[in-house]
Amino acid sequence: MYEIDRGTLPHLAMFPDEPRHDHDSLVTVLQAYGSGDDTFLCPAEPADLRQEGLTYLWNVQLNGKTLRSPKEPTWMLVEINALSQTVPAPHFGAYNILYTDGQVRREREPPLALREP
Numbered sequence: 001m002y003e004i005d006r007g008t009l010p011h012l013a014m015f016p017d018e019p020r021h022d023h024d025s026l027v028t029v030l031q032a033y034g035s036g037d038d039t040f041l042c043p044a045e046p047a048d049l050r051q052e053g054l055t056y057l058w059n060v061q062l063n064g065k066t067l068r069s070p071k072e073p074t075w076m077l078v079e080i081n082a083l084s085q086t087v088p089a090p091h092f093g094a095y096n097i098l099y100t101d102g103q104v105r106r107e108r109e110p111p112l113a114l115r116e117p
Contacts, residue, residue: 044090
């Protein structure tokens with residue numbers, strides 16, 4: 001809905017300092033479009049992570065783009081666990097990844113851009 005209204009995807013932080021308050025937070029930007037307090041909380045994440053108000057990472061490469069921009073489907077959102085090889089993936093060793101084509105796929109590896117070298 002944001003893209004339809006404004007012509008592009010929003011400019012967001014990968015993970016904002018203050019998810020419930022920052023102007024570049026997925027949580028605050030999409031409130032006007034009907035997201036609730038728990039929309040961006042994965043229930044499989046530990047409670048201490050959910051207390052932040054956001055448990056997903058945004059692909060900043062999509063900032064200001066349209067959903068039609070990438071030729072191939074590109075990841076949009078993935079659980080924050082994808083940043084670390086030592087923190088287990090929340091879904092039985094896998095991540096739920098939202099792609100620009102609207103599909104959510106469960107994958108064993110995080111998006112390539114997030115993998116530690």
